[in-house]
Amino acid sequence: MxxxxxxxxxxxxxxxxxxxxxxxxxxxxxxxxxxxxxxxxxxxxxxxxxxxxxxxxxxxxxxxxxxxxxxxxxxxxxxxxxxxxxxxxxxxxxxxxxxxxxxxxxxxxxxxxxxxxxxDHSRLVSEKTTSNYQQEFRKIAMDLSMVNTYEEWADLYQKLIFWELQLEDIEDVGMTEILESQKVEANLQFGKFIEKNYTDWFSPGADAPLMSHQLFKEKVVPELSDKQPTVLIVIDNLRYDQWKAFEPIVNNYYKKQSETSFYSILPTATQYARNAIFSGLMPSDMEKLFPQFWKNDTDEGGKNMHEDDFLKAQLKRLGLHHIDYEYHKITNLRNGKKLVENFRSLKNNDLNVIVYNFVDMLSHSKTEMEVVKELASNDKAYRSLTVSWFKNSPLLEMIQLSQQLGFKLILTTDHGTINVKSPTKVIGDRDTSLNLRYKTGRSLTYEDRDVYAIKDPKDIHLPALSMSSSFIFAKGDLFLAYPNNFNHYVSYYRNTYQHGGVSLEEMIIPFVVMEPK
The missing domain is CATH 3.40.50.2300 (Response regulator)
Known part of the structure; x- marks a missing residue:
């Protein structure tokens, strides 16, 4: 030495x-x-x-x-x-x-x-972490060849996140690269698992994971009480690893009562997954029962303008007319600060719902702004940027005020996001939807092995744009690119964060219940 x-x-x-x-x-x-x-x-x-x-x-x-x-x-x-x-x-x-x-x-x-x-602390920790991961690597590799249930996939993904965060603190590029390759392999196998099982999850009596449309009824409602107000915070586009990165900050104010994961429905996109949470319905049922609120991909106008209406209808359907609640959507700093100023007025409600849009804006701005591309060049940097934002955000102030007011805190998201690395070619007509991780439209041509294709959207409770519409979902870290202007398109979107497709990062997401300290 x-x-x-x-x-x-x-x-x-x-x-x-x-x-x-x-x-x-x-x-x-x-x-x-x-x-x-x-x-x-x-x-x-x-x-x-x-x-x-x-x-x-x-x-x-x-x-x-x-x-x-x-x-x-x-x-x-x-x-x-x-x-x-x-x-x-x-x-x-x-x-x-x-x-x-x-x-x-x-x-x-x-x-x-x-x-x-x-x-010697950092060297000793680094050596111990590396040695422990080397042992765990073999176990994860073995699990990957055998994992066959939605519970096992959730457990395996948690393990990968645990090691990703452990290895983040040590300077061993080799180990990080090995873990990255395991994540790629895991997503490859997970894509096959979803392709084989997802449709069956909607069959009556099927052994299926808890999904977006069941979350409110199964998980939120049992936590509601007339003795203690509850604040439900839905952070748009939050990955499990991002939650784990800023969880220690929340732990200063709240102690964890329970943490579980659930599966986002497909497409793992806000208009589908978040509307499903608030309506308690799958998208095809939303379209049928609430045509005045639902908009398809190709319709003009905002796709998430009616979450409050959906929530009101769900509460009524569940016989919870007596619940006093307020719904707030925060889409910019000004909105956030305004809610902080008026936060104490929420104490008379049984339920306060706050949808917070920052992480979604962050992933979109990474696509559009070079400086954010630099700041969030990989998952480690993306997590770090999320933590930095959270520490200085009105959202943290809301959590602090919730603790002071004695609110129960429920924290969750609608779907995650994935850093896309490679293009796969797709051809569609001019009415095909624009999302990079899924497409819906007629006459789609694509690489079979790269996507999960659904010929009849009704099979997974999605609306059809026309009689011959289908859906395709990109697997792993692929993104869907049109052949015309291909090279420009690819260089613009490669290494950006996208959602809508099939990956562990997009589909397996956290649901956390906490009590004030």
Whole structure:
């Protein structure tokens, strides 16, 4: 290892001679001094990797020295060593961001452990994570060849996300590439699984996962109570890994009561999946029962203008006329801030529904803006950008206010999104829908192996634009591209986030119930 330079500050430094010899035998270089003033002079001239600092010294105390060190070298780790176990000293030291805290008498192994914890931590964690993933890799590879139920697919996807987040913190490009290849293989197999089973999920009495149109009745309604208001937040276009990335922030205000996954219906697109959540119906039933609210892909006008109407009708159908509720859709910062200002007025409702559109806007702007393409160049960066937004968003303020008001919090989404890498050619007439991950129209020509094709939309409860309309859904990380102007189209859309098709990222999504801390 590179030589580690330690500065040890103690007015009784001679008594620590055995510790210093022990460290020098371990190839550490130790510089000693006997006062805070002397330590600060040495630090002005020499770089150190870590400082051991006695708390109880004549002249400048350890705490005063610590404050001076932090002003000059904010990122230099300082380990406080003290005879005193008085709580205020510990709190002062911890508040000043010490790296560790040891009580005298210290033994050499305690010192060594503190050094490893602070200086070797990232290397040790990296090695352990890599070794653990190497073992898990074989298990995941085996599971991939055997997984055959919707529950097993949800579990496997959770495992992949867990390791993706673990490997994100270590600098091992090789391991990350191996995981990426496992995700690609998983999506390949998942596409085959959906192709084989999705239609059957709509048969009466079928063994099927919980899906978008059942979510409100099966999961939200049982949580409603006249004793405690509930806030249901639907973050549009939120992937499971993005939720996991900002979950620790929410945990500061809420404790998790339950977390489950459910499957988004196809197409994994807002007008289908989110309308299904609020209506409690599949799209073909929405079209039939509410023609005044439903719009097909090729119809003019907004496709999600009637979620509130759908929700009202569902509550009525479920016999929940007595539920006092409000519905709010946030599509920009101004709307979000306005709702924060008026948030306390929601406390008299049984249910407050908030649809938050930022993540959807983020994925679309990645397609359209070069700067966002740079900032969200891969899944790790995309997660990081989501967390950065969330920390500074009105949504976090709403969650904080919900906690203060004692609201139960339900957090979910309508579908996820996937970073598309490769084009697959499709030909359709001028009435074919425009989405890059699914198409509906007449006379579609496509590569069979690249899509999940539904000849009769009624089979999966989707409306048909005409008698001969069909649907196709892109699998894995493919996107649908027309042959004319192909190269321009491909370079514009490659490595953008899209939704509507068949992938783990788009279809398996979180449903979380939390109680205020």
């Amino acid at each position: 590179n030589e580690i330079n330690i500065l040890w500050v103690d007015d009784e430094i001679d008594l620590l001679k055995p510790h210093i010899i022990f460290l020098e035998q371990k190839q550490y270089k130790v510089t000693t001094c006997q006062s805070g003033t002397e330590a600060l002079e040495i630090l002005d001239d020499t770089n150190f990797d870590i400082v051991f600092l006695d708390e109880n010294m004549p002249g400048l105390t350890g705490l005063e020295t610590l404050n001076e060190i932090k002003e000059r070298r904010a990122n230099l780790p300082v380990v406080m060593i003290t005879k005193s176990e008085e709580e205020y000293i510990m709190e002062e030291a911890i508040g000043s961001k010490i790296a560790d805290y040891l009580i005298k008498p210290v033994n050499p192994n305690q010192i060594l452990l503190s050094l490893k914890k602070n200086l």
